[in-house]
Amino acid sequence: MNRPIAAEQASVDEELLRLLAQQGRRMPYPVGISAAVISVMAWQGSGHWLTLLWLAVVLAVLALRWWGLGRLASWHHLSLARRLRAAIGLSLLNGLVFSASLSFVPFFDDYQRMVQTMLLLGLCAGSVATTAGYAPVLLAFLLPVSLANSLSWLVWHAGGRDSSWLEVALGALILGFAWILASLGRDAYRVFVESVQIRQQQAQTNQQLRLALQKAEQAMEAKTRFLASASHDLRQPMHTLSLLGSALVRRPLDSESSEIGRHMNLALQSLASQMDGLLDISKLDAQVVPVANQVFCLSSWLQRLCQEMAQTAEGKGLSLKLDCPAAVYVDTDPLLLERVLRNLIDNAIKYTDQGGVHVEVVAEADDEDGEELIWRINVRDTGRGIAPAEQARIFEEFYQIGNAERDRAKGLGLGLSIVSRMVDLLDLPLQLCSTPGQGSCFSLSIAAAEGSGVPELAPAGAARRLPHLYVLVLDDEAPVREAMRALLSSHGCEVVTTGSTREALLKCMVRRPDIVLTDFRLRDGDDGISALNSLRNALPGLPAVLITGDTAPERLREAHAAGLVLLHKPVLEEQLVAAIHTALMEAGGVSPISRVLAGTA
Template sequence: MAALKHTLSPSASIESELLKLLARQGWMGPVPTLASLGVIAFFASSHMSPWIWGGWLCLCAFVLFGRSAILIKLPTLTQYPESVRMRAAISLSIVNGIVHGLSLVAFPYLTDLERAVQTMILTGIGSISVVTTAGFLPISLAYLIPTLLPTVGLWTFYTLDDSSNFIGFAVAVMVFWSSAIMVVLSRDTYGLFEESFAIRQRQTDMNEKLKGALQEAESASRAKTRFLASASHDLRQPIHALSLFGGALTKRPLDEQSREIAGHMDIALQSLASRLDSLLDISKLDAGIVQATKAPFNLRLMVERLQDEFMPAAINKGLKVWLDCAADAFVNTDEILLERIVRNLLANAIKYTERGRIELCVEHKYNKVVLTIKDSGRGIPLEEQDHVFEEFYQLHNPERDHTKGLGLGLAIVKRLADLLELDLSMDSMIGSGTVFTMCLPASSVMPQTQRPTVNNLSWDSLCALVIDDEHEVGLGMKALLESMGCKVLLAEGTLDALSQAKAERPDIVLADFRLRGEDNGILTIRTIRELYRNIPAILISGDTAPERLREAEDASIPLLHKPVLVDDLEAAIAEACELEALLEPR
């Protein structure tokens, strides 16, 4: 009775799930059940009036199909409480069991064989009801009580009437015990159903919690990106001005000691710019504006150039950079982005290797070119290997020594490798160094090299319109460009720039991306291009927010990021105006 009481009052969620299960099973049972009951009607047709057995069979069909239709509809009748709908389902099973039990009226007229078949049919339908209702005991009993209990009684009664026939008594015992077993199985089945539902509920709750945690993590990531973008912009402004003034200073005649000081300033600015550019690279990759341009090139030439470039830094630490690339290796990928990956890996290898050598190996394997960078450094512990590709994660730098970088090198490597669809793997052991391996698509097409043609125009006649709302940045840009021989017009916003442009036509527009209020460099350049169509223009920005980067990308205007180094600014202006760059050897 305790089990019965428990099953009569399941939780609302269990009831809802059970109603759905009954609806899914709704149309599966009527046809085969009616066919089985037709066998009993066939037996009765030899002993009873067609009105009796035919009327009973029609009643069975009406109840079976009516019950199925109502069960299918019950889950959608949400205007009624779940408990009311469950009582309706139980009532339908009681009616169904009573109608099927009416077939026992023919029991006294049937032969023993026919009675046995009738008993098998009713028992089979009872067992199926246990399965199709997930063992919900009230529904199971609603069918078993009006069908199998009278069957047991009839077999027992007719056995007692004929004392020489013990087969009927055996059948009665078998039906009774099978009914009892069905009740036990019904209870156990429903227990499993409850347990399964509870597990699914826990999984649903866990998924909801994980979804909430993911949303919080994404929100925190967006907040971090906004913070870094804002901090980066605010830091880049004075550093950019300092870079411009420093560049202007180096172009003036200086004594040897002053030139040395200016050189150290330039090195410090380049180091700081490199760290800020790492933050910018992460923002660009997160914004999805970095596009891979794949083309065939000779990987051997790249690694030879990088070997020469990194050799001095390696020699300063007593290391060697060993290159093993016997023949040309043509690959098809983005050369600039791949070079950035290799640079970061080489820089890390030299940074974390105290003795031994760095090996660069390029070899052909099947239709791939395999690039391996191996060092004899400290190695990475196994438990840390999944974390080294995370942002700002550094090993062996608990004091956050700025000379060891920001911990973005491998994060950028991983993002770039994913962008280029490269198979990047890492193998490392403590004390045995680290090996990074990349599989690159080989190319059978020879790269076509073509030298760009540059018009040798004069810088002395160049007039540059500089728009920046930071007064010191404008003055720094003016000092630098005038030291290069240019004429400079200064403006602080779009209206001021338009007024300056109307007074004198500039040859190029250099506009800061973020100006005061709603004003911005894109608006300024578009406004001036309405006056002078196709005038060369360059955006200069300290903003690294992904949405700002996408906006600049969509405008199709060249973008330089603060702090802009002198050489980069000269090259960008020369390219935009088709001038010959005035780069000095450094």
């Protein structure tokens, strides 16, 4: 026998011993009752003490089987062959003891003999199930009991008379019944073996699936670490360039230099937008994206969004149309919804060569009760369409159709992956209907809301100015510190820079800053959160902005838990100014500047 077959049979035998142990604990009760019935009938016929002795022996054997079978399953120091032989021996002992009950036949009348026969046949039938049909154990009980039962009808007759045809028939039927039980036992054992093998295969399959899942999770973690590391290393120089570019265009330049600076900043913004796609994936995977639902007017909100994106469509010779009823109100997060629709519209423009993109909002009733009003936002294009086989894959990260050359103008392939995650976060159903060569339609369903007394949303990115601020910049890289000084100085701020927490504490003791801008990663194992905790211990309520190029999910969760205003490199000028305003407002009027901004000074 080769090793795989031997191992498989060993597993079956181990499972058999466990089954025998379970049945050994259950069977003493019905078997003991049957033995007691036979003893009572024999006592009534003879009143002999041997009846009580036989009952005592039966109970002792049942107790021995209960104890022995229960131990055999766990006695792994014994070989399987020895444990199986022990189980066979206990079954044979049980069969011999019950065979001995047929010595009471002379004391029974015909009715009692029939009762005894029925009880013994019932025990034989039950042994098929309790032994799983395993032939050695089954036959060890079945043969002695069946042979003795058959012989009692064939041989012993009251008054020494000859056997009647009925007694001969009963004896033969008992042997035939035993043969049938043996056949059923063989089938039962085959089913038992197959069930054990199926469970083993399922266990192996589950183990393989767990290993595959573990490898997939490790690969996902490795991908996340790689993206976070690559993103951080790329964001550092981009951050410096973004700050210097913004500072440059704020200086008096000739028209040609100003145009060069403007194009440089546009290129940096495009690159930053693609890097933000990676950041969005990391944020969503880290589950640190907050959802701030509010009721707002969808019609005016969509009009602003489409106006912003119309220039991109016109640049490709496409039309961008909006059809939306007036005074449409919804209750969701406007910022996250804007990311979803901006990605969908941008994707539609990107993959449409002629015709245009149509954004429409239509009303429909909820399918469940027909009473709640649902607004369906359709982003329809006349583009290339998506083949059915590709429609499930377009939501995967970095997957793009028709971009084998990885054209940078077509992005990184993260837009629809971000859309899929965000609609799940917002709990908004998203549907896709697409026909190759005819275009695609992405549909988003949002429950209608009551809009009475709801103020208009302020346009995103509204221009802001900074008051005169004394700013402390904490960053371990000198180019970033100088770029931050150049940009903030152009806004009229007084800037002091430092590269360590200790030096930052010393400068804060000399003069309290209005706000601290700190990098997340600092040298010598220090980090921006720890640095800000130290500064705030000395100066409670100190406004601060945390700036990081790290997109690892655990870093994002840590920064989110600290409750700080968080910016991700590369930081654009508008983002930095807005974050400074937010941090000063959240300071609660601790500093004079924050009181001015809050309107409490």
